[in-house]
Structure formats: structure tokens, C-alpha cells
Amino acid sequence: MTTPTTGPAASEVERFLYAAETELLARSIETQEAEWVYATYITPETESLAARANARLIASTVDWMKRAAPLASADVAGPLARQVGLLRLLLPLVAPSEPSAAEELTRIVAALQGAYGRGRYRPRGRAEALPLEQLDQILKVSRDPAELADVWGGWHAIGAPMRGDFARYVELGNRGAREVGFEDTGAMWRSKYDMPPGAFAREVERLWEKVRPLYLSLHAYVRRRLREEYGETVVPRHGPIPAHLLGNMWAQDWVALLPRVAPGPTAPPYDLTALLGQRTNDPREIVRYAERFFSSLGFAPLPPTFWDRSMFSRPADREVVCHASAWDLDFVEDLRIKMCIEIDAEDFRVIHHELGHNYYQRAYNRQPFLFRDSAHDGFHEAVGDAIALSVTPAYLARIGLLDSAPGPEGDIAFLLERALEKIAFLPFGLLIDQWRWKVFSGEIPPEEYNRSWWELRRRYQGVAPPVPRGEDAFDPGAKYHVPANVPYMRYFLAHILQFQFHRGLLKGAGGDGPLHARSIYGERVAGERLERMLAMGASRPWPEALAALTGEERMDAGALLEYFAPLRTWLDEQNDGEELGW
Ligand code: X8Z
Ligand code: ZN
Secondary structure, three states, X not given: OOOOOOOOOXXXXXXXXXXXXXXXXXXXXXXXXXXXXXXXXXXHHHHHHHHHHHHHHHHHHHHHHHXXXXXXXXXXXXXXXXXXXXXXXXXXXXXXXXXXXXXXXXXXXXXHHHHHHOOOEOOOOOOOOEOHHHHHHHHHHOOOHHHHHHHHHHHHOOOHXXXXXXXXXXXXXXXXXXXXXXXOHHHHHHOOOOOOHHHHHHHHHHHHHHHHHXXXXXXXXXXXXXXXXXXXXXXXOOOOEEHHHOOOOOOOOOHHHHHHHOOHHHOOOOOHHHHHXXXXXXXXXXXXXXXXXXXXXXXXXXXXXXXXXXXXXXXXXXXXXXXXXXXEOOOOOOEEEEOOXXXXXXXXXXXXHHXXXXXXXXXXXXXXXXHOXXXXXXXXXXXXXHHHOOOOHHHHHHOOOOOOOOOHHHHHHHHHXXXXXXXXXXXXXXXXXXXXXXXXXXXXXXXXXXXXXXXXXXXXHOEEOOOOOOOOOOHHXXXXXXXXXXXXXXXXXXXXXXXXXXXXXXOOOOOOOOHHHOOOOOOHHHHHHHHHHHHHOOOOOHHHHHHHHHOOOOOOXXXXXXXXXXXXXXXXXXXXXXXXXX
16 A cells, blocks of 8 residues: 555545544534434424534535535545545435525424324214224224225325425535435435445446346236225226225335135235234333344343333323334444334334334444444344244244244245235335436426326336325325435345345354245354354445355345245235236
8 A cells, every 4th residue: 555645644544534433423423312202202392403413514514524525535544534535425415505494394394294293084984083003993994995095195194284395404414415415316326235326326227127026926816806805996907006905004004915816725924913912912012032142142131211211102192103113322332222012923023123223323332433333224224123034933932932933834924924024114115216317317396296106116016006196295205214214225225135144144043944934043153144244243344244144245136036935936926917017
């Protein structure tokens, strides 16, 4: 390596980063505290506290970014240059430097989040307005298309009032992103993957093309079963599936349909919701199951403060943001989850997902502040899900939740359930940010927000709204991550990566058999390898982190396809005579 002849020396960059990280850590903690209080106690005052903390964090981050610009060309060793680069990508939103615009933007973002959290709807014929969890429950169990359409439309109405604020958020956020050198907020989001933003957009398309045939197969099978149930006037033979019939508010997870789409001989051999309900009505007990899984891999138990400070249930006396999330308030060990846990199979999975975040956060807590993050954001979302792939029927039997492990005759039902969760999700995971990227770039103007949303929903997912939706509605606002300003492509990536992690973790683990039947429960060697990757945080480009776990440097949908191979064969047989697509 050559000695730098121009530009600042490494020690100067080091001093700069030390000062920047010290201040940003303090500001970030302050913001997390305000955000936590707001999300667990929505009032006008907590909203304003959260907005102000965010404004201070953004201002300070932008200030450090601008001061870092002359250092970017510094010929210093890798880690310092990487930290300076990550500083530019620290926030999902940048406000314009003009104080009144920054104040307006942070106020809007907090208000949108609160509007979502307070959302309720009183379904026809009911006495009370219900929160999202209960509306979603109706979507899971009702088979009356009129009731389903009512509940679906009622929840989606919460989006309409957000439209103006959302358009303004796009405008102001873009101004901020341009001030710090990005084309727009979407380009900033696409820059977080150790490759040029254009290459990243192509990378997600590449992955989608690999899994699309499996999605088409699942879609055609489910459409036929729903057509048999509801009749061809409700579910068309060749068209998209009506979105209110899929057992989930956004048609992103179709697991609720399992009892109706699994035919007799492949009927689900057990009902995890019922098994959990027989054990306990205490949400903490359900969280303990997931904690014990991580312990079996060699991870230390969660700290006592986790149990004291987390929010596990919807409080009776105040408004909260129920959408599940995992936190690390001091960026060291003040780990928490915030979730309105229902004792059921879905939340059993979500808890594993959330704890994946917490164990990741703790594993990288000795890195410099700017490296206290995942290799890329899809990694953060994939860890807990990869663990949950090890929650096999044999594992459930091993921990005593099931009396005995079902034989391979249950495999198709099991894989169908997993596909209704994971494969159904893929196009949804992809399209949210396809939409937002175009919104941020201006390709989709405000007067086309809803039309373009449904065009993408139809193109990728093959679903359609129960009634025509015009520009008086703003349906993206009815999905948490849009008002909450959380990028979404991470979940698409995680749905590919988690299978790759699962396959990688199993290398060298005991036992054999097909991917879907294997579990890393109790496998210390797998646990050590996982810990090593998690502890890297964001210190190295993500291909290196991926290689540490799997030996592979590219994201690869092959593990997912291998996992579902037996189901693919079965679906294709079932689809004989069906036309795929819409
Ligand atoms: O938002 C989440 C997690 C919190 S990080 C519960 N997920 C996405 C969603 O609910 O839409 C997990 C899967 C997709
Ligand atoms: Zn998550």
C-alpha cells in the first residue's frame, strides 16, 4: 500500500470518526428513547417529542456527512473509508437543511406513524371499532365475501387521509436526499448494498425471476381451490385473485387458508395455535420458546431488562403502534421487543423473527457505532426467520409441544403451509419498494399513487381489490411500512436469504434428510458460525458476511427452490389443466 501523499492522514480520519460516532450515538439513543415512548404511548406530546428528537438526529447526521465529504477521497485503510461511507447511509430519511422544512418533515413522519397506530374500523353489524389485529382475525376466519370486503375496505380507508402528508414527505425527503448527493430518497435506499444502485435493482429482478415460476404455481393452485369454494363469479378462472379472500389484510401471507386448501390426505397433522393455547395464555411463555432455541445454539439468555421493559401485549388504556419490532435502546444491551402478541402459530413465528433482530444487535455491540448494523438490511430480517425454519415438526416433538413427530406423509401439508407463508410473500415483498422507488423518482406522480399501486399489485402478486379503487383512496397508507417510512426490499431479500442461511447453517450439523425437515436446534457448531457472522455487523461488505456463514458470496434462490422442490412437483400435478398466470 502506498503512503497517502495528499488528503488527510488516517489518524485525522480516526479522530473525526471518533467525534462523529460519539455524538451520533448520543443523538441516536435520545431518538430511540423518544420513539419508544411514542410507539408505546401515542399522544400529541409524545408525537412531538419523537419528531423533535428525529429532527436533531437528522441535523447532526447531515452536519457530519458534510464534514466527512473532504475525507471521502482520503486514501486511508478500508475500515475508516467504510465508516465514512456508512455515515452517508445511516438514516432512511434526510431532511432539507432549511429548519422549517426539516421541522415540517419530521412532524409529518411522526404524524403518519401515529395515524397508522390509531387506525380502527367498526365492521358492519358490530358494536365497536376494532384494531388491526382483530380485523385481520376476521379476514382469517370469515368465508363471507361481503363481510371480508367490508373489513378490507374499512381498514384500507385509514390510508386516504394520509395522501397529502405522504406527497409532502416525498417532496421534502427528496430535497434532503439531494442535498447530500443522492438523486432521490429511493436512490439513497438502493445505495445500501455494496453495489451501485442500478445494479441492485437488477439483482432483485434476477432473484425474482428465479422464484416466479414457483409463485405462479402456488397462485394457480390456490385460485382453483378458492374458485371451487366461492364460485367463478367471485374468483375468476384466469384473472387475479380478489385480495380480500386470501386471509390477510394485504394478501402477503396466505397461511390462514391452509385448512381449506390442503386436501384430505395432506391435511395438516397438527394445529400449533391450539397446542400453544393449551400450554399457556401468557405471551412471555411464548417468547421463552424462542429464547430457548437461541440458548440451544450457545447464545447467552436475554438480559433481565428485556423482560422488564418489553411490551408484549396491547395495553388496555392507551394507543400504541402494535406492528411488531425489535429494539436496542442503548445500542449495547437494552434489548426489547414491542409487539401485541396473540397466542397463535403466526405470532410464534414473528417472535422468532424479532428475537433474531435482538441477538444480532447484541452480537455486533462491540463494533464501532457505524458498524452496529447488519451486513445489509435483508440480513437483519433473515436471521430470526432462518431460525424459525428449524421449527420443524420433529423439533416441536423434541421440545414436547407435539406428542410425536409426524412421518413424511405430512410433508406436503407442511411445505404447503410454509409456501403459503413464504412464497406467497415474495411478490408483495418486491412490489412495495418498486412502487416507492418510482414515487420518489417522480415516475409516479401523486395523482397516480393508487392506480399505479394496484397495477403493481396485479402485475406481481396477481391480486385485485374487491371493488375498484380510485384516487380518493390511498391504499399504500394501509400498510405499516409506508407511513412508518421503513424500506421494504429487505423483506424480499430476507425471504431468499433465510433459506440460504438455513442451508449454510446445516452444513456440518448432525442428521440428514431434505432441507425442509432438518433443524439446527442444539447444534453448537452452527451457533458459533452464526455468532461469527452476526458479530461482524456491518464491518465488511455483505458478501463476506454471507460467506462466513454459507461459504457463498452471492444471494442465491437455489436454497429456497431446493427446500420447496417436493411441493413444486406436487403443485404442478395439482395444476394439471389449469392455466397459470392472470
Ligand atoms: O414488519 C415485519 C416484522 C418487523 S421487522 C414483523 N415483517 C414484514 C411485515 O410484517 O410486513 C416481517 C415480514 C414482513
Ligand atoms: Zn424484522
